[in-house]
Amino acid sequence: MIPSLAAGFLACLGLIVAIGAQNAFVLRQGIRREHVVPVVALCTVGDLLLVFAGIAGLGPLVAAHPTALSLTRWLGAAFLAYLAVVALRRARHPARLDPAAEGPASRRAVVVTCLALTFLNPHVYLDTVVLLGSLAHQQSAVWAFGAGAVLASATWFSALGFGATRLAPLFARPRAWQVLDLVVALVMAALAVTLVVA
Structure with a gap:
């Protein structure tokens, strides 16, 4: 059980640590100290639902419907x-x-953006549902693998969201926000292009 838990933790961590739209959003909310708890919770619960859906057998269904993914x-x-x-x-x-x-963003706007970044990314279905679902079934303890993956998600998003609050003094200057927003714009644009040409 422990090896499967560790395998799930490491597999999920390897997939979510890369800089992406969701991570950039969590980082920005953390720096702003704005609605961090719901953002971290939504990202973690989103991964929980997707990982367990993949383990329960949704992976082959997703792979069999390329039109929905498109x-x-x-x-x-x-x-x-x-x-x-x-x-x-x-x-x-x-x-x-x-x-x-x-001015602060409304909780509703932040939640809607977070949900869109989580569920409008086709890679999340391929990575989380198909890949992690398949990897789980190669383990002796399938659900322990899933629990490890969700633990990795909770650990990562908590560290990113709540850890980013420590960067707030650095972002007291407008120039720091300008650099961050330029990086965010580049990441979002690059990911959008990647999705279109993939």
């Missing part, structure tokens, strides 16, 4: 392109980048 790919690319434009607009006006001056 639709998700285009919706995801459009949403990422929109987020890239929004980040680029923020970066163009560094004097307005003070989060206090910008």
Whole structure:
């Protein structure tokens, strides 16, 4: 059971640590100290649902319906392109980048964005549902593998969201926000292009 738990933890960690749209969003919310708890919880619960769906057998179903994945790919690319434009607009006006001056985002807007970043990414279905679901069935303790994967997700998103709050003093200057938003814009745009040409 422990080897399967560890395998699930390491497999999931390897998939989610890479810089992506969801991680960039969690990082930004953490730095702003804004709705961090619901963001971390939604990302973790999203992974829990997807990992356990994959283990329960949704993986072959997802792989058998490329049209649904294609639709998700285009919706995801459009949403990422929109987020890239929004980040680029923020970066163009560094004097307005003070989060206090910008005003807090509503909890609803943050939750909707977080859900979209989680479920409009077709790679999440391939990585989490298909790949982790398949890897789980190669273990002696399938559900322990899933628990390890969810533990990795909770650990990572908690560290990223709550750890980012320590960067807040660095982001007291508008220039730091400008650099972060430029990086976010580039990441979102690159991911949108990747989805379209994949």
